[in-house]
Amino acid sequence: MRIALFVTCLADTMFPAAAKATVLLLERLGHEVVFPQEQTCCGQMHINTGYQKDALPLVKRHVRTFEPYDVVVAPSGSCVGSVRHQHAMVAGSDAGLAARASAVAARTYELSELLVDVLGVEDVGAYYPHRVTYHPTCHSLRVLRVGDKPERLLRNVRGLDLVELPAAEQCCGFGGTFSVKNADTSTAMLADKMRHVLDTGADVCTAGDASCLMHIGGGLSRLQTGVRTVHLAEILASTEA
Structure with a gap:
């Protein structure tokens, strides 16, 4: 195709x-x-x-x-x-x-x-030996309604340990210009999201939107948590550690 x-x-x-x-x-x-x-x-x-x-x-x-x-x-x-x-x-x-x-x-x-x-594919032949949690971004969840498609893809990645994110459906607080216009509210929402990510014990937080990963990753980095944010595409494209 x-x-x-x-x-x-x-x-x-x-x-x-x-x-x-x-x-x-x-x-x-x-x-x-x-x-x-x-x-x-x-x-x-x-x-x-x-x-x-x-x-x-x-x-x-x-x-x-x-x-x-x-x-x-x-x-x-x-x-x-x-x-x-x-x-x-x-x-x-x-x-x-x-x-x-x-x-x-x-x-x-x-x-x-x-x-x-x-394409009718759920196993893309990926290998990613890490403990991963998935954040369903607001637009993918509420606008596109992708449902569990990302998780189905992740479950078929060899070596990957997928752990459920508590309160996964809660917004991370980015929201494009929302995070600029409503910085205090955005920061409070981010704090909740980071706490839930850290509660999973995951090495990596993934999502289908770089914008949300930028927001979450920035917060996790500032706190020096050691948890990385990686786009879903990068995990699915990976074939080696």
């Missing part, structure tokens, strides 16, 4: 390992991955902070860039959630653009969705 990589801003600028792991994993499974050079931000940050007019050119560009591809994947439940649930809305009265945005959205998948629902 020929799959277009929607890299996302955060992966492109700060966490390229997640994007590279996505490519490595899909190629190892026998698929061709292409990277449309024209892609930019999907506009989620603008939309979520009320700048829909400024997001419109980004939505138009996203649709134009990914329209030629039958399948699009992103290592981010957050950005896929925006494409799937916000782009047609931003198009507004432009019925043609809205229809095109909906068509692109219908074939855009978060990584675990693509693997389980489209």
